[in-house]
Amino acid sequence: MIDAWMQGRGGASGAEADFFTKNRVRGTLRAIQFIADHLARVPGRKNLIWLSGGFPLTLGFESIAAMTDPSRDHETFTREITECIRAVNNANLAIYPVDARGLMVDPRFNAENRSANFKVPQRAPGQREQESMQELASRTGGRAFMNTNDLSKAIRAAVNDTSVTYTIGYYPSDDQFDGTFHTIKVKVSRPGVSMRYRKGYFDLPEQPQNDAARKTELADAVFSPLDATEIGLTVERKPVGAQPGVYEYALRVDPKGVSLQQQGDRWAGQLDVLFVQKDNRGRQYNGEDSKVSMRLTEPNYRKLSTEGIVFRRNVTRVMRATELRIVVRDAASGSVGSVTVPFDASK
Numbered sequence: 001m002i003d004a005w006m007q008g009r010g011g012a013s014g015a016e017a018d019f020f021t022k023n024r025v026r027g028t029l030r031a032i033q034f035i036a037d038h039l040a041r042v043p044g045r046k047n048l049i050w051l052s053g054g055f056p057l058t059l060g061f062e063s064i065a066a067m068t069d070p071s072r073d074h075e076t077f078t079r080e081i082t083e084c085i086r087a088v089n090n091a092n093l094a095i096y097p098v099d100a101r102g103l104m105v106d107p108r109f110n111a112e113n114r115s116a117n118f119k120v121p122q123r124a125p126g127q128r129e130q131e132s133m134q135e136l137a138s139r140t141g142g143r144a145f146m147n148t149n150d151l152s153k154a155i156r157a158a159v160n161d162t163s164v165t166y167t168i169g170y171y172p173s174d175d176q177f178d179g180t181f182h183t184i185k186v187k188v189s190r191p192g193v194s195m196r197y198r199k200g201y202f203d204l205p206e207q208p209q210n211d212a213a214r215k216t217e218l219a220d221a222v223f224s225p226l227d228a229t230e231i232g233l234t235v236e237r238k239p240v241g242a243q244p245g246v247y248e249y250a251l252r253v254d255p256k257g258v259s260l261q262q263q264g265d266r267w268a269g270q271l272d273v274l275f276v277q278k279d280n281r282g283r284q285y286n287g288e289d290s291k292v293s294m295r296l297t298e299p300n301y302r303k304l305s306t307e308g309i310v311f312r313r314n315v316t317r318v319m320r321a322t323e324l325r326i327v328v329r330d331a332a333s334g335s336v337g338s339v340t341v342p343f344d345a346s347k
Contacts, residue, residue, distance in 0.1 A: 014066065018059055018073040025055045025077050025132075029084040030220075032136075036084075036091040037336065038226035045165040047142065048088075049158045050097045051151070054129030057081070062128060081132075082202060085139050089198055092167075094142040096158035097133035102149040141197040161196065177205040209334050214272060221327040221338045222276050222284065231257030231328050231337025245317040249275075249341070251326060253309040259332035260294065260301065267301040269294045270331035275313060277321035285318040291331075317343055 032048070039046050060066050060074035067074065088095060130146050137144040143161070145154035168186065183200040221228050232254030240246040253271065260269040271292045277285040292311070296304060315324060327338045 014069060014072045021056065021059060022073065022075075026080055028052070028055060029077070029080050032095070033084045033087045034220075034224040034226050034228075036087040036093050037221075037224070037228040037230065039093055039229070040091040041229040041232060042091075044092065045141075045162065045167070046091070046093045047158055047162055048093055048095050049155055050095055050133075050136075051100045052097060052133070053101050054097070054099065054131070054133045056128050057131050057135065081135065082204075085136065086202075086204075088136075088140050089201070093140065094161075094196065095136045095140045096142040096161070097137055097144045097146075098151055098154045098158070099130060099133065099144075099146040099148075100151065102151070103147050138199055141199075143196060172203075175203055177203055179204055206334075209331060213334060214329065214331070217329055217334060217336055218272060218274050218289070218327055221329070221336050222274070222278075222287075222325055223282075224338070227338045227340055228327075228336045230335035231330060233326065233328060233337045233339045235326060235339050235341055237341060240314055245319070247315050247317065249313050249315060249324070249326070251311045251313070251328075251339075253311070253328055253337070255305050255308050257330060257335050257337060258304075258309065259330050259335075260296070260304075261332070263295075265298070267294070267296040267298075271309070272327075272329040272331060273311060274325075274327040274329075275315060276325045276327070277315075277318050278323050278325055279320045280322045283320075285321050286316075288313070288315075 032050070035048060056062070058076045060069075060072040066072050130144070133144040133146065136142070143158065145151075145157070148154060172182065180203050181200055182203055184198065186195055186197055188195065234252045234254075236250045237247050240248050251273075258269060258271065260267040262268075271294070272289070273292055274287065274289045276287040279285070294309075322343055324341045324343065325338060326341070327336065329336045
């Protein structure tokens, strides 16, 4: 009943259905991107099994009536999908969608349908939502399972796909950064063998690391229910003297995630470091945001490369807060790492 209402068949207007659809699409893509950021440092190929009813790739173009309805939204989700797939491919994560709706039956043959209308439908049942499953699976090297009631078999097949994996890489020589799609084809000489891999990539420039990107990426890292792992972080905490609720945090940043460029006799770079307290409802308190600029001499650069970067910060706990989220972002690459440290409930 809820699905029918959200699709405008149960009393909701087209505009109301569009509102919920947009939130569902963008929320799903952000959740997948958070998972990719969380798994970025895990080596090798990873498979993400996504049980869902899917979502449409476009909004307001499903019929002539929808296209000509001025109250409806008319848009595509190309940008959001591209950003999500880029994060997923960077993390070497393949998506395996499983249509949780099971076998989709043509409504003309529903036992409750007493009409004799056998007009050929424009699309198969559920196809509009399944397009997103096919898109995410194809572009990340996964496989979509649809129109089957044996969901457990589909899940087992997705898990078994990790039994044999190979990593192949190459450097393209014709990058133009013009947004065109470049197809990737991998062939093997053994007959009867099929492979699953990402089918190509869009020739896009690196996203600009300006102040707008900085704010967005830091905010996403704070909001995410999962820690980001593009930059490795470890943290130690200890009380500060006899001051109740005051802690010293020693944060170590893995140098592998830090971009340093040689400028003359120095190695230069910048990190964004953010400390935010959160309660069990996700509300934020006392955010402390700082930019750490580095201009290292050769001896300090060699020391950093082996020992990492250590920051120390005293934090006074807000009594409503239950945890501290620490976020580190490399200003040159946009890579992000975060770590969540729970507060001691007794202090």
